[in-house]
Amino acid sequence: MVSDVAEPPRPAAFEDRLGRIERCGIEHIPESARKSAPRNLFMILFGGSLTFSVIIIGWFPISFGLGFWQAATAVVAGSAAGAALLAPMGLMGPRTGTNNPVSSGAFFGVAGRIIGSLLEATASLAFAALSIWTGGDALAGALAAFFDIEDATVPRLVAYAVLSVVVTLVSVLGHANMVAAQRFMIPTAGLCLLVGIAVYAPDFDPSYQGTGSYAFGSAVSTWLVSALICASTVASYGAYAGDWTRHISRKLHTDGSVMRALLLGGLFGMGGPFMWGTFTAAAMFGSGHADADTPYVLGLVDGTPIWFVPALIYLGLASGTAQAVINTYGTGLDTSAIIPRLDRVRATLVACALATVLVYVGQFSSAVADTVSVFLQLLACFSIPWIVMVAIGHRRRRGYYDPDALQVFNRGERGGIYWFWHGFNPCGMAVWGVAACTGLLFASNAWYVGPGAALAGDADLGFLAAGVTAAVLYPLAVRFVPDPPEVLGPPG
Numbered sequence: 001m002v003s004d005v006a007e008p009p010r011p012a013a014f015e016d017r018l019g020r021i022e023r024c025g026i027e028h029i030p031e032s033a034r035k036s037a038p039r040n041l042f043m044i045l046f047g048g049s050l051t052f053s054v055i056i057i058g059w060f061p062i063s064f065g066l067g068f069w070q071a072a073t074a075v076v077a078g079s080a081a082g083a084a085l086l087a088p089m090g091l092m093g094p095r096t097g098t099n100n101p102v103s104s105g106a107f108f109g110v111a112g113r114i115i116g117s118l119l120e121a122t123a124s125l126a127f128a129a130l131s132i133w134t135g136g137d138a139l140a141g142a143l144a145a146f147f148d149i150e151d152a153t154v155p156r157l158v159a160y161a162v163l164s165v166v167v168t169l170v171s172v173l174g175h176a177n178m179v180a181a182q183r184f185m186i187p188t189a190g191l192c193l194l195v196g197i198a199v200y201a202p203d204f205d206p207s208y209q210g211t212g213s214y215a216f217g218s219a220v221s222t223w224l225v226s227a228l229i230c231a232s233t234v235a236s237y238g239a240y241a242g243d244w245t246r247h248i249s250r251k252l253h254t255d256g257s258v259m260r261a262l263l264l265g266g267l268f269g270m271g272g273p274f275m276w277g278t279f280t281a282a283a284m285f286g287s288g289h290a291d292a293d294t295p296y297v298l299g300l301v302d303g304t305p306i307w308f309v310p311a312l313i314y315l316g317l318a319s320g321t322a323q324a325v326i327n328t329y330g331t332g333l334d335t336s337a338i339i340p341r342l343d344r345v346r347a348t349l350v351a352c353a354l355a356t357v358l359v360y361v362g363q364f365s366s367a368v369a370d371t372v373s374v375f376l377q378l379l380a381c382f383s384i385p386w387i388v389m390v391a392i393g394h395r396r397r398r399g400y401y402d403p404d405a406l407q408v409f410n411r412g413e414r415g416g417i418y419w420f421w422h423g424f425n426p427c428g429m430a431v432w433g434v435a436a437c438t439g440l441l442f443a444s445n446a447w448y449v450g451p452g453a454a455l456a457g458d459a460d461l462g463f464l465a466a467g468v469t470a471a472v473l474y475p476l477a478v479r480f481v482p483d484p485p486e487v488l489g490p491p492g
Contacts, residue, residue: 028097050190051131051189061223075271082266086238100116135315160356172348385431
């Protein structure tokens with residue numbers, strides 16, 4: 001629910017146009033300045049997923065030992081579950097006019113919402129680095145194969161630089177330019193994937209039964225882990241959804257249209273690229289071009305005819321850029337939320353610089369790349385319960401927010417209906433902490449295996465345990481420690 005008080009004339013600072021730098025950051029965007037539409041949500045999710053850092057998710061089930069149909073059903077089920085969690089996360093932005101971490105101040109307190117900002121900022125930074133890594137590796141590998149270069153180190157370093165420059169440029173320009181980039185990816189990168197189906201079809205056998213050796217002990221547990229990886233990947237975009245929906249007017253578009261766009265974007269826009277990864281992985285494993293120890297992108301290049309190499313170069317360069325832009329754009333917003341003195345543009349430049357440094361350090365230190373991988377696994381234990389709690393809180397409050405009160409922290413002020421205790425909501429913070437710690441007990445990664453995961457055959461069930469714990473405890477907690485009546489909105 002949003003106040004019906006008339007808005008002042010739209011300031012030029014809120015203009016969001018193609019080819020111009022977006023000036024608005026986490027401050028409230030007036031209804032009159034919101035020019036986006038729900039269809040753009042689908043475009044962002046689909047266009048940004050036509051890249052190897054997302055496609056590789058579909059490779060995991062095959063590399064874990066599953067057959068093609070087992071892997072395909074895991075991808076469909078996981079994508080559907082993740083999309084169901086993602087869809088409601090788009091409803092806050094149109095109501096609050098800001099991104100989801102700032103909006104979460106309604107449930108965690110205007111200072112406690114720093115949890116969401118830190119989660120999104122660090123996750124976006126890691127994902128941006130991964131996008132540049134995978135895109136650069138694909139580009140370098142394809143160039144090395146095309147020009148018969150033995151050592152691909154120099155092409156890889158050059159590819160990282162090109163990707164970083166393009167990512168920085170589009171991220172700084174902002175939302176309208178990011179949407180335009182994703183729209184361009186759909187027909188171009190999409191065509192490359194369609195042609196790729198014909199390229200890898202001769203090696204593909206739909207009856208491929210897998211390696212016979214399951215990574216998690218049995219077909220059932222391996223299928224479950226594969227589905228959960230897909231679900232957590234799609235659901236993790238819930239933190240970013242407000243970055244895009246804050247540009248959508250509630251007066252022009254319904255909640256249903258926003259949720260449908262995110263649901264379809266998660267299920268088909270992300271699930272489709274996952275499935276392409278599963279298809280190509282089955283083709284490579286079935287033909288003997290790759291095995292579980294072969295990096296997906298390198299195996300893909302090795303099994304590719306020379307005439308299709310330019311398409312892989314394009315997927316590595318253009319599509320890798322599109323995905324990284326989503327991440328660095330979000331990191332810029334959250335950096336400005338954590339350090340209010342930084343505007344969106346300067347915060348985005350800082351974010352892009354950090355991502356670039358991380359990429360180059362990771363190139364010369366495998367420990368950094370391994371650390372980022374484990375970090376993202378652990379981060380799911382912290383972000384999934386946050387997403388679950390925000391979705392439940394939104395439903396309990398019936399979609400009521402006070403946009404002005406959410407901006408108290410950003411203005412360096414105190415008070416407001418979301419001030420709670422010194423800016424923190426102890427109830428929400430405590431539930432989130434318990435849920436996250438529970439998730440860590442069931443986590444399994446290269447650093448350690450929690451006692452709960454050990455009982456489940458070392459399967460990484462951390463984010464599932466954390467999400468379920470939050471879903472159970474949060475409604476109980478707010479029943480025993482009710483929210484102040486003013487946060488529920490006016491009577492009726």
